[in-house]
Every structure is written in structure tokens, then in C-alpha cells.
Amino acid sequence: xxxxxxxxxxxxxxxxxxxxxxxxxxxxxxxxxxxxxxxxxxxxxxxxxxxxxxxxxxxxxxxxxxxxxxxxxxxxxxxxxxxxxxxxxxxxxxxxxxxxxxxxxx
Amino acid sequence: xxxxxxxxxxxxxxxxxxxxxxxxxxxxxxxxxxxxxxxxxxxxxxxxxxxxxxxxxxxxxxxxxxxxxxxxxxxxxxxxxxxxxxxxxxxxxxxxxxxxxxxxxx
DNA sequence: TGCACACATGGTAGAATAACCATATATGCG
DNA sequence: CGCATATATGGTTATTCTACCATGTGTGCA
Numbered sequence: 001x002x003x004x005x006x007x008x009x010x011x012x013x014x015x016x017x018x019x020x021x022x023x024x025x026x027x028x029x030x031x032x033x034x035x036x037x038x039x040x041x042x043x044x045x046x047x048x049x050x051x052x053x054x055x056x057x058x059x060x061x062x063x064x065x066x067x068x069x070x071x072x073x074x075x076x077x078x079x080x081x082x083x084x085x086x087x088x089x090x091x092x093x094x095x096x097x098x099x100x101x102x103x104x105x106x
Numbered sequence: 107x108x109x110x111x112x113x114x115x116x117x118x119x120x121x122x123x124x125x126x127x128x129x130x131x132x133x134x135x136x137x138x139x140x141x142x143x144x145x146x147x148x149x150x151x152x153x154x155x156x157x158x159x160x161x162x163x164x165x166x167x168x169x170x171x172x173x174x175x176x177x178x179x180x181x182x183x184x185x186x187x188x189x190x191x192x193x194x195x196x197x198x199x200x201x202x203x204x205x206x207x208x209x210x211x212x
Numbered sequence: 213t214g215c216a217c218a219c220a221t222g223g224t225a226g227a228a229t230a231a232c233c234a235t236a237t238a239t240g241c242g
Numbered sequence: 243c244g245c246a247t248a249t250a251t252g253g254t255t256a257t258t259c260t261a262c263c264a265t266g267t268g269t270g271c272a
Contacts, residue, residue: 001132001151010128011200012193017126021230022112022119038249045107048232053250055230063203072239072248080202082195087118089188094117096186097169127260144219157261159220178218178269 018062019083023047024055027076028064032084035068035077124168125189129153130161133182134170138190141174141183 001009019025023045030041042052056076059065066079078084107115125131129151136147148158162182165171172185184190 006128008197008200009132012196013126013128013131015126015196015199016122016131020119020121020123020126022116023230025119025122026107026115039247049249050233050251051231053248057250063199063206066206069238069249074249080195080199083192083199086192086195089186089192090118090121091114093121093169093186093189094114100169100172129260145217148219154262155219156221156263159218160260163220175219175268180219 015062015064015083018058018064021055023051024059027052027055027059028078029084029087031065031076031078032081035075037073037075039073041076121168121170121189124164124170127161129157130165133158133161133165134184134190135193137171137182137184138187141181143179143181145179147182 019028026045027041030036030044038049038053038056041056042049045052056065056067060067060076063079064083065076068075068077125134132151133147136142136150144155144159144162147162148155151158162171162173166173166182169185170189171182174181174183
């Protein structure tokens with residue numbers, strides 16, 4: 001494989017990896033309908049604010065979200081909204097897997 | 107968050123996580139145009155066959171690929187093809203990120 | 213039956229991850 | 243200025259991941 005392809009591959013994997021954590025996926029989904037500040041995100045989740053902040057940093061570095069500081073708050077938003085359109089397909093994968101496991105029991 | 111939602115969230119994250127590794131993403135892409143056996147996949151990559159086999163097992167457990175044994179070979183194929191349709195969007199994330207980083211240098 | 217091939221699985225060491233706590237930084241208000 | 247609020251960052255520890263090697267299992271052929 002060429003270096004160029006390998007670099008692109010790693011970049012794509014890192015985006016998927018960033019979304020491949022329950023908390024980060026939840027954060028991304030929370031931002032689906034508009035920007036939110038860290039405090040809004042943190043209050044509805046049972047985790048330390050520093051943990052939420054670090055997860056958001058990972059999403060930011062991966063390019064999934066963008067940041068804007070306004071006053072005391074830092075607002076995050078989805079940068080490329082199409083990634084959320086991916087979820088129905090992901091759910092289809094889960095359904096297919098569940099059906100297969102049920103079939104194994106018969 | 108309800109338990110049901112949390113379970114679904116974790117399931118979705120695990121699918122994305124499975125794809126969030128360069129080797130596994132490459133394997134999935136190799137299967138885009140039809141099934142391949144482990145030997146075909148392993149010969150074009152610089153990794154131990156056991157490593158490839160374990161990555162394929164992770165993809166299988168996540169529900170991304172399905173398996174069929176025929177003779178001595180084991181053939182893998184993409185189970186829910188839509189998962190590969192989102193790569194252009196993932197690439198868009200990468201481009202947006204790259205452009206932003208260039209802009210930071212100005 | 214025995215051997216070679218194709219995979220899978222167990223074991224292990226090193227790297228990466230993730231959660232928390234503590235602390236630093238920046239902002240607005242009194 | 244001094245203080246409270248909002249985030250980010252550094253440190254630490256436990257867990258998880260990943261790659262390799264070694265070995266086990268199943269299949270077809272001589």
C-alpha cells in the first residue's frame with residue numbers, strides 16, 4: 001500500500017475511532033440539533049467534567065466537532081453533519097447481528 | 107439515560123470502534139467488492155495471519171462481516187453494505203480538518 | 213493414515229485508553 | 243482587585259488493545 005493511502009486510511013480510522021466510544025457518540029448525538037456548551041453536556045451525564053472535556057477534545061482533534069468560546073462558556077457543534085446520517089446504518093448492523101444471534105438459538 | 111438507550115449507544119459505539127482501526131477498516135474496504143478468504147486478505151498486508159484473523163473476528167463479533175467456511179478456506183464478506191457508503195463523509199471530515207489546520211498557519 | 217495448508221486461539225509484553233482528582237487558566241461580576 | 247464559574251490540562255492507576263509467537267483444530271490430498 002502506498003504511503004498516501006495509508007495516511008488516508010489512518011485518518012479515516014481515527015474519525016471512526018473517535019466516535020467509537022459510548023460517551024463520545026452520545027456527545028456527538030447531543031450536538032445533532034445545535035451547539036451546546038460543556039456545562040449543558042456535562043449536567044446530563046454521570047461523569048466528571050474533566051472527562052467530558054477530554055472526550056470533546058478527542059472529537060475536536062478528530063475533526064468531528066468545532067469549538068467556539070463565547071464568554072465563560074465553550075460551545076461545541078458538529079462540524080460535518082453527515083456523520084450523524086450514518087447512525088441508521090449502524091443500527092441496521094446491530095439489528096442484523098441480533099437477528100443472527102436469535103437464529104443461533106433455534 | 108435509560109438502560110435501553112445506553113445499551114443501544116454502546117452497541118453503536120462498538121460497531122464504530124470495530125471500524126476505527128486502520129487494519130480493520132482496510133479489511134472492510136477490501137471486502138467491499140465481494141467476499142475474500144483470509145489468505146487473500148493476509149497476503150496483501152504486512153501482518154501476521156493470526157493478527158488478521160483476530161481483526162476479522164472483531165469485525166465479525168461487531169456484526170460488520172459474516173463468515174462462511176468452504177473447504178479449507180474461510181470467506182468473509184460485508185454483512186450490511188451501507189457501512190462503506192459513509193466513507194465520503196468521513197473523508198469530508200478529514201478535508202475540513204485539514205483546511206482548518208492550514209488556515210491556522212496563516 | 214499422515215502430511216501440508218488454512219485459520220483460530222491462547223499467551224505475553226508493551227502501548228494506548230479512560231476515569232478520576234488536583235490544579236491551572238480565563239472570564240465576568242461585585 | 244478578589245471571587246466564583248466554566249473549561250482545560252497534568253498526573254496517576256487500572257483496564258484494554260494490539261502485535262507477535264506458539265500451538266491447536268479442521269480439511270483435503272497423497
